[in-house]
Amino acid sequence: MTAMLETAAPVDSLSREILDLKKRLNAVILAHNYQIREIQDVADFVGDSLGLAQQAAKTQADVIVFCGVHFMAETAKILNPGKVVILPDADAGCSLEESCPAAKLKALQDTNPNFYTIAYINCSAEVKAISDVICTSGNAAKIVRHAPKDRDLLFVPDENLGSWVIEQTGRPMTLWKGNCYVHVEWTHAVITRIRREHPDAPLIAHPECTRAVRLLADEVCSTEKMVTWCRNHPSPAIIVATEAGMLHRLEKECPGKTFIPAPTENCRCNECRFMKMNTLEKLRDCMQNLSPRLELPQHILDRGRAPIERMLQISALPEDNAG
Ligand code: 13P
Ligand code: SF4
DSSP states (O other), rough: OOOHHHHHHHHHHHHHHHHHHHHHTTTTEEETTTTTTTHHHHHHHEEOOOHHHHHHHHOOOEEEEEEOOHHHHHHHHOOOTTTTEEOOOTTTOHHHHHOOHHHHHHHHTTTTTEEEEESSSSSOOOHHHOOEEEEETTHHHHHHTSSSSSSEEEEEEHHHHHHHHHHOOOEEEEOOOOOOTTTOOOHHHHHHHHHHHHHTTTTOOOOSHHHHTEEEEEEEOOOHHHHHHHHHHOOOOEESSSSSTTHHHHHHHHHHHHEEEOOOSSSSSSSSSTTTOOOHHHHHHHHHHTTTBBBHHHHHHHHHHHHHHHHHHHHHHHOOOOO
């Protein structure tokens, strides 16, 4: 009991400090669904990559505090070149981003002048700057449906999301061979086992999972769509195959339901080590120091903007307006 009180107090006072700093700086705190619960609970907006980009595009705040990974904060900076964008830990990367250096992508693009490059938002600002359009897991199929019909589609860097989009749209694409090191941990065998243990519980999976896992899922979707799907589904228990932070968001949004994390083999592999680099202390410190601060070269800011804005425009179109 005493131990519980001892751990609760610092979190409360840190959270209060963060909320005070937020007012003082006229800041907005944007947090991804995979952030630790304490960060989600002080954020102004918690969501998927698409929702966070949309919030970043329309914020009136002077300072954007981005609690996610580096490429997400970069996206916010490209959309707000004149604003201060800070993040709790500048080393919070992403295995997908790492898999796709801009120079290697440029070399591939040079092999086919008819390539139309669709870049999953999980990539560097340099990659965004040489892509035609950006997508997220929440709008990837829609973005592909709107791609010019006379171009050869090149989809980077997630081959699993890419293959899922090919299944959705029937549009062939050349796929970059990258993957999310967390989502490929789930195997057909382990998911079959958990489904057998909970025969009445449906399974939701992120499209970064392999095809073998996606085939076992009742729904494959972005983290934000998971919230809506679970809210509307009558089942009292749902198995979740995505990063562990999602469970907090789901439990908050769907009170009374039980969420069963899909297990990985003998490790806590369902926690993204990059997302989990952010702590409440680092969040407070970055707001106190206005550092680490996101800075990008002018040419990247200039060239990265159009592909992101194209994504936001297509995303806002009605569903059946596939061009
Ligand atoms: P969402 O856009 O679905 O939240 O996914 C982001 C991500 O990094 C998944 O691993
Ligand atoms: Fe990147 Fe995977 Fe972490 Fe998402 S969960 S940020 S795709 S490494």
